[in-house]
Amino acid sequence: MVAFKALLLDIEGTITSISFVKDELFPYAFDNVDKYIEEHYDEPALQIVLEDLRQLAREQSQHDASVVRVREPKQNCIDDVAKNVRHWIKRDKKLTPMKALQGLIWEEAYKRGKVEGHLYPDVLPVLKKLHDENLPIYIYSSGSVHAQKLLFGYSIEGDITNILSGYFDTRIGLKGSSESYTAISQKINIAPNEILFLTDVPAEAEAAKTAGLQTFLVSRPGNANLSDENRVDFKVIESLDEILQ
Structure with a gap:
């Protein structure tokens, strides 16, 4: 030994397996990001992550034209965050605030028995x-x-x-x-x-x-x-x- x-x-x-992450977890977050934010928008845990994502978007938009600055009010915020997160998922970015949001989305999926x-x-x-x-x-x-x-x-x-x-x-x-x-x-x-x-x-x-x-x-x-x-x-x-x- x-x-x-x-x-x-x-x-x-x-x-x-890579396929579990690439073919199950990532697509689930990709497909459900705006739905999740809509349903949980006022929850403190999500609001903390959204603020981090706003800051990240401000930084990333300076050198990535595909990243948009997050606007208000609520619906604009949801649309902009979802657009950015999907862009980052497609490019397999290792960004801490994005990973935090994915974690929240996956928590709901695990608890509802949609993924193991x-x-x-x-x-x-x-x-x-x-x-x-x-x-x-x-x-x-x-x-x-x-x-x-x-x-x-x-x-x-x-x-x-x-x-x-x-x-x-x-x-x-x-x-x-x-x-x-x-x-x-x-x-x-x-x-x-x-x-x-x-x-x-x-x-x-x-x-x-x-x-x-x-x-x-x-x-x-x-x-x-x-x-x-x-x-x-x-x-x-x-x-x-x-x-x-």
């Missing part, structure tokens, strides 16, 4: 074994912490949040930046070389490696192909079982 004191996991393409979080069959047995051995398991995803908790709280395996020790999103830093992994190491108070990070994205693996983490690449059906160089630079696994061997 690989020697490590904490496991840090990417989500999409690592422990859940996908997990590969090999994931839960390995996580349970590590949890039973008191080894902490952390999640690091570009999706908001809120959205992460929903996926694991309403997964096809049921609520598995009790076996996870913590969550990180882009508020700690971008996943392609080595500083983000240093910050996570400091936050969980475990040395970088004692953390094992699993991801399907070579650029993230390289950033984590630069920060001193042990890093494996994960190859799953539907993931982008890994190059020969990737396979030389990193150990590549096809199932989480392999970290126990």
Whole structure:
């Protein structure tokens, strides 16, 4: 078994399928953004996110002609925010306020039973074994912490949040930046070389490696192909079982 004191996991393409995120979650948010804002407009949690989206639109519109500044009153706000969010979803932007709104939309979908979080069959047995051995398991995803908790709280395996020790999103830093992994190491108070990070994205693996983490690449059906160089630079696994061997 690989020697490590904490496991840090990417989500999409690592422990859940890319198709679940791309073909189910993203389209649901894309199709329901204006409907959700209309129905929940006056709720404090949404108003906080809308204010962040107004500020983001002001910034983004300076260098992206497809982004519109958010107008008032209510209906203009809904139309403008929906237009911007759909634009960002199409381009797979990793923008924190947009991710926050997606999280709110997905929360409603999960609670109404319209979606369930996908997990590969090999994931839960390995996580349970590590949890039973008191080894902490952390999640690091570009999706908001809120959205992460929903996926694991309403997964096809049921609520598995009790076996996870913590969550990180882009508020700690971008996943392609080595500083983000240093910050996570400091936050969980475990040395970088004692953390094992699993991801399907070579650029993230390289950033984590630069920060001193042990890093494996994960190859799953539907993931982008890994190059020969990737396979030389990193150990590549096809199932989480392999970290126990």
